[in-house]
Amino acid sequence: MGAVMTTPGQGRATEDTWMFPPADGWTFDQVKHLELPFDWELVDGRIVVRGQTKYWHNRVRDRLLIALEATRAEPYEVVAEQCVMVDDQNTNKPDVIVFDSRKLNFLELECIPVEKLALVVEVVSPGSRQDDRVRKPALFAASKVPFYWRVELDRDGQLAVHEYWFNADTRSYFPAPMHPVHRDKLITEVPFPVEIDLAVIGF
Template sequence: MTASRLAFMGPGMTTPQQANEDTWMFPPTEGWTFDQVKGLELPFDWELVDGRIVVRARTKFWHNHVRDGVLIALRAARTELYEVVTGQFVVVDDQNTPKPDVIVFDPRQLSFFDVECVPVQKVALVVEVVSPGSRQDDRVRKPALFAANKVPFYWRVELDRDQGLAVHEYWLNADTLAYFPAPSHPVHHDKLVTELPFPVEIDLDALVGF
């Protein structure tokens, strides 16, 4: 066992200030902070959850194709107030930095060249495309996390049994800090049409298939 690993296990030993490729799986008792792990170069995609590095599930071609299609449609429809990005950390606090499939956020007062994580207070919409390895996170943990931090809108994109897409659109209840289904269109099939956070139409059928 390396000395760096012993630092986590031996009594009286000092916890390293930065995680590295040998120690990331041995967080200190209080957990890692994002500043301690952001420099890691790991052979997999990951998020920081309650101070622990969690491996993101591998995704299939269909997932990535749908994600990118939603990204392109949102970028084409966005108003000047918003920016749209995929694969970007969102900083909820120093020990929680989820990486949603797509986010819509307000870029004002953020440095284009310096931003590492988008502050959760800047996020207007989170989109998650559900795959077998992310069902619990996308349906339960992440909606609760983003709602508790006042993200106004959440879309959950699911693949139906007939291999069509269903987009579950949620709005935030500001009093309870919980999401509820969009009143007039809780689930979109074939085509997504909504006015929030800005007007957008997405041909869902066109996102599935070669």
């Protein structure tokens, strides 16, 4: 009798099969154990490689993290590059998130539940423009995350933070009514009072 052929959908992905998802896609439980030589996200049941980022991107991300951590209020926590569970086939890793830490067991937590998020911050890289400007805002708005910041350089090389608020009626983001784009200084009251010197962070 010949060997029985199996498909990846019948079990966990392996280092040899992760690139061949079943017809209905992988779930997080099927791929979370993988030890791959690159960072990745699960997007609609497919493993998507996260590209390398430049020093500038990482510097801005880390300094925003530090600034948010310095001003955060309870019950919020701030973390960078943390897995977010949107659903069992979509686990993203935003640059920075602010989330409600209540009722979360940090010793066992693998991904932050998307319903716990208060703010997502994405720093735009040349290879992430479409994701950070279109796909991710749509994804997190559909999940009712209250606030989204898109951070990038303007044409004049100045750091700009585009602040968006969630509209429950349209299930989409709209520019913050008072200061939709922050330059020089970022001052906002949500999700908690924040004042950040962008000139220091960007250069």
